[in-house]
Amino acid sequence: xxxxxxxxxxxxxxxxxxxxxxxxxxxxxxxxxxxxxxxxxxxxxxxxxxxxxxxxxxxxxxxxxxxxxxxxxxxxxxxxxxxxxxxxxxxxxxxxxxxxxxxxxxxxxxxxxxxxxxxxxxxxxxxxxxxxxxxxxxxxxxxxxxxxxxxxxxxxxxxxxxxxxxxxxxxxxxxxxxxxxxxxxxxxxxxxxxxxxxxxxxxxxxxxxxxxxxxxxxxxxxxxxxxxxxxxxxxxxxxxxxxxxxxxxxxxxxxxxxxxxxxxxxxxxxxxxxxxxxxxxxxxxxxxxxxxxxxxxxxxxxxxxxxxxxxxxxxxxxxxxxxxxxxxxxxxxxxxxxxxxxxxxxxxxxxxxxxxxxxxxxxxxxxxxxxxxxxxxxxxxxxxxxxxxxxxxxxxxxxxxxxxxxxxxxxxxxxxxxxxxxxxxxxxxxxxxxxxxxxxxxxxxxxxxxxxxxxxxxxxxxxxxxxxxxxxxxxxxxxxxxxxxxxxxxxxxxxxxxxxxxxxxxxxxxxxxxxxxxxxxxxxxxxxxxxxxxxxxxxxxxxxxxxxxxxxxxxxxxxxxxxxxxxxxxxxxxxxxxxxxxxxxxxxxxxxxxxxxxxxxxxxxxxxxxxxxxxxx
Amino acid sequence: xxxxxxxxxxxxxxxxxxxxxxxxxxxxxxxxxxxxxxxxxxxxxxxxxxxxxxxxxxxxxxxxxxxxxxxxxxxxxxxxxxxxxxxxxxxxxxxxxxxxxxxxxxxxxxxxxxxxxxxxxxxxxxxxxxxxxxxxxxxxxxxxxxxxxxxxxxxxxxxxxxxxxxxxxxxxxxxxxxxxxxxxxxxxxxxxxxxxxxxxxxxxxxxxxxxxxxxxxxxxxxxxxxxxxxxxxxxxxxxxxxxxxxxxxxxxxxxxxxxxxxxxxxxxxxxxxxxxxxxxxxxxxxxxxxxxxxxxxxxxxxxxxxxxxxxxxxxxxxxxxxxxxxxxxxxxxxxxxxxxxxxxxxxx
Numbered sequence: 021x022x023x024x025x026x027x028x029x030x031x032x033x034x035x036x037x038x039x040x041x042x043x044x045x046x047x048x049x050x051x052x053x054x055x056x057x058x059x060x061x062x063x064x065x066x067x068x069x070x071x072x073x074x075x076x077x078x079x080x081x082x083x084x085x086x087x088x089x090x091x092x093x094x095x096x097x098x099x100x101x102x103x104x105x106x107x108x109x110x111x112x113x114x115x116x117x118x119x120x121x122x123x124x125x126x127x128x129x130x131x132x133x134x135x136x137x138x139x140x141x142x143x144x145x146x147x148x149x150x151x152x153x154x155x156x157x158x159x160x161x162x163x164x165x166x167x168x169x170x171x172x173x174x175x176x177x178x179x180x181x182x183x184x185x186x187x188x189x190x191x192x193x194x195x196x197x198x199x200x201x202x203x204x205x206x207x208x209x210x211x212x213x214x215x216x217x218x219x220x221x222x223x224x225x226x227x228x229x230x231x232x233x234x235x236x237x238x239x240x241x242x243x244x245x246x247x248x249x250x251x252x253x254x255x256x257x258x259x260x261x262x263x264x265x266x267x268x269x270x271x272x273x274x275x276x277x278x279x280x281x282x283x284x285x286x287x288x289x290x291x292x293x294x295x296x297x298x299x300x301x302x303x304x305x306x307x308x309x310x311x312x313x314x315x316x317x318x319x320x321x322x323x324x325x326x327x328x329x330x331x332x333x334x335x336x337x338x339x340x341x342x343x344x345x346x347x348x349x350x351x352x353x354x355x356x357x358x359x360x361x362x363x364x365x366x367x368x369x370x371x372x373x374x375x376x377x378x379x380x381x382x383x384x385x386x387x388x389x390x391x392x393x394x395x396x397x398x399x400x401x402x403x404x405x406x407x408x409x410x411x412x413x414x415x416x417x418x419x420x421x422x423x424x425x426x427x428x429x430x431x432x433x434x435x436x437x438x439x440x441x442x443x444x445x446x447x448x449x450x451x452x453x454x455x456x457x458x459x460x461x462x463x464x465x466x467x468x469x470x471x472x473x474x475x476x477x478x479x480x481x482x483x484x485x486x487x488x489x490x491x492x493x494x495x496x497x498x499x500x501x502x503x504x505x506x507x508x509x510x511x512x513x514x515x516x517x518x519x520x521x522x523x524x525x526x527x528x529x530x531x532x533x534x535x536x537x538x539x540x541x542x543x544x545x546x547x548x549x550x551x552x553x554x555x556x557x558x559x560x561x562x563x564x565x566x567x568x569x570x571x572x573x574x575x576x577x578x579x580x581x582x583x584x585x586x587x588x589x590x591x592x593x594x595x596x597x598x599x600x601x602x603x604x605x606x607x608x609x610x611x612x613x614x615x616x617x618x619x620x621x622x623x624x625x626x627x628x629x630x631x632x633x634x635x636x637x
Numbered sequence: 638x639x640x641x642x643x644x645x646x647x648x649x650x651x652x653x654x655x656x657x658x659x660x661x662x663x664x665x666x667x668x669x670x671x672x673x674x675x676x677x678x679x680x681x682x683x684x685x686x687x688x689x690x691x692x693x694x695x696x697x698x699x700x701x702x703x704x705x706x707x708x709x710x711x712x713x714x715x716x717x718x719x720x721x722x723x724x725x726x727x728x729x730x731x732x733x734x735x736x737x738x739x740x741x742x743x744x745x746x747x748x749x750x751x752x753x754x755x756x757x758x759x760x761x762x763x764x765x766x767x768x769x770x771x772x773x774x775x776x777x778x779x780x781x782x783x784x785x786x787x788x789x790x791x792x793x794x795x796x797x798x799x800x801x802x803x804x805x806x807x808x809x810x811x812x813x814x815x816x817x818x819x820x821x822x823x824x825x826x827x828x829x830x831x832x833x834x835x836x837x838x839x840x841x842x843x844x845x846x847x848x849x850x851x852x853x854x855x856x857x858x859x860x861x862x863x864x865x866x867x868x869x870x871x872x873x874x875x876x877x878x879x880x881x882x883x884x885x886x887x888x889x890x891x892x893x894x895x896x897x898x899x900x901x902x903x904x905x906x907x908x909x910x911x912x913x914x915x916x917x918x919x920x921x922x923x924x925x926x927x928x929x930x931x932x933x934x935x936x937x938x939x940x941x942x943x944x945x946x947x948x949x950x951x952x953x954x955x956x957x958x959x960x961x962x963x964x965x966x967x968x969x970x971x972x973x974x975x976x977x978x979x980x981x982x983x984x985x
Binding site: 286 | 693694695696698700710711715716717718719720721722723726728729730731732733734735736737738740741758759761762766951952955956957958959962963965966967969970971972973974976977980981984985
């Protein structure tokens, strides 16, 4: 510690909690994040958890950033090391000059520490054992005591935490009181023995504003409620289960007939993903707005039905909360690796609409938009979130809804329209957009009935294997898909402060890290024009963006540069123009990693031509 | 499948039912199945049952999977919407459709390959959930459309047309439906229309998951000596437990040693004439027992094996509104901007 200066930072640091899964640490850690937030300082917490209920290591990383950077930064300023299993690894992660907080009940040899960090020892277990009789309380209040100590060390206002307790334990006074006591005990110990404050401190600010704090899965579920979904069929799979669970919760509160108490929704936990998508297809065919939530392995199972919905033209909304693949892969880690398997799901020639939300706000908006788009386009629409957005609470702009907004139910011919003698041909392009009209079962006694099938048919839905009928149909589907590019959320473009021939394309959960990387790159003399994709198919503006730049970095969280492949494939771009910047170890991408990778690539471009003799072979 | 529509010329003297339709109005396109196929008899029985019960054709949704049986919805009820889904997955699509609009009659048509092999899981779970539907398996013990492979319902020891002996135990869908909670379980034979039509009618009137296993010989691949699904074999070994005499909106309900009247949830009464001493069609365990006992003797129990006349369906379990979900609009579905402002406030 003699040579390395200890880190001094106000409202700008990263704390990581290393815990054992199932020890009740999650709620205490979340309280820390929320308390900082309530003090007006933006935070972005990330749960790093195993596919396990009890016993395996779990971490909770909180980035505190008054500037509002919500991506992962990389590096840890303070490690709260409560798990002996991961001690060595946790210790290594601390930045030089950083801090280690640990439970010193059992003494550790000096060799177990580093000499370039500040070590803060608190005999948490010993204190708890002395204070509480009940073994369960000993474990639970340990976390709260640590929280109290950290609050004292970092000048987090304990009154704010007490306020959070009182909201959490409304009506449960005994629980409230015992939590407050544990919190104060931790804080007092720190004040008496640990010489607060340390170099990392929280100071009240006004940098949060009207923003809300929610995870993307709950936001997507709420979007489905507002978007008018009435049927949800799902099968539990990490990291998407909480979409359906949140939908259940919101529907219970928001979707019961006030007079009769009856449900204006139907939710089925199906026997597998095949049945869930089958139910969504059946409901969509019959005119109800329906969705499923799943992850990569579920999409793999659903592909036959997705092909049917594409070919038979049935509205389907799929929320794909991506995780690390292939196979079971990394079920509790994040990736953007289902782009191709979703965009082209099914055998035969198929293409599907993908929406790419960057945060919970867009999860809400795009879930509602997907239901409209699916009805308008009569096709499957994917909302491509991931574990990072889906399962972590994220600060975002508040949700908005216009009460004047009308659901776009698409081209559904009514009994009255059929009565007028208007021609009904299920698979005929009468409007020039490739989208045919449909009727719902039960509409009219004598007109508009047709037979839906996955086999080829003519424009009147009659079975046909005639080549021209097939070609007419699949060409029309392609036309419809091209038309979709004008309906989906357009990309967002941000021009660099200075003119540049370099651009970057990114999407989804990469956005907060990218925002930060763009600023640091610009400071380092590398200005980049940036385009955030928000949907597939790509509108013409994507082609224009690539055309107007010499090199475009494509930043994504998978090994095979899947978005770059889609761009090359769909826009017929020269692959040499698109430079992949990839991150795929299962952790959320960081601003540091993006900036370093781009800087390195730029230096490579700038390398002078090799000497002539080496170029002769 | 076919694109040949039957001529729409109706003889003026054709009898009309109470909702104004003649039997011809319940027909579909010309069947492309083999001449003599049992499935066509089942289609005819469906037509008869719907006409007799005054079902409006357009208020029926016909769903099927893949295979010979799954083609048949194109050959009846031409004024209904139909959906030929994917192999073995009709039950999930039907479930979703039934959730979207509880007012239609859902008719699922499947085969033994479709329901007992690739779709066994979906078959089982649809029965468990009590989806209100008429689920008919046209059971011929063979894959017809791919030319004669055994299906999972083929009896052990049964011999194929190519003289292959089946060594696997059969899946008995009636036994499974009983175990899994179906509330109307019947077995019919495509060669006995007098028995089959009332069984279908009873299923249409039923308020929960109705399952009909209909033995339907495949004249092309499974109608030979040594097959246990041939017309001759089934005629010789078919043991009817009972016969449904009529289904009506009768006010009086009676019960005796010979007949039992069962009132289903829509108010209709089904009079059952007992042919097998002692079988109580409202006793699920007895139905399982008699089904197995007859199987052990090489006989096929037909008739209505089990019914819970007061069955509830999935919508009742979910407590959904009476108005079909597909007809709810923004006012009923969107909680509105004010509610959203409160939600936002709770997230700070």
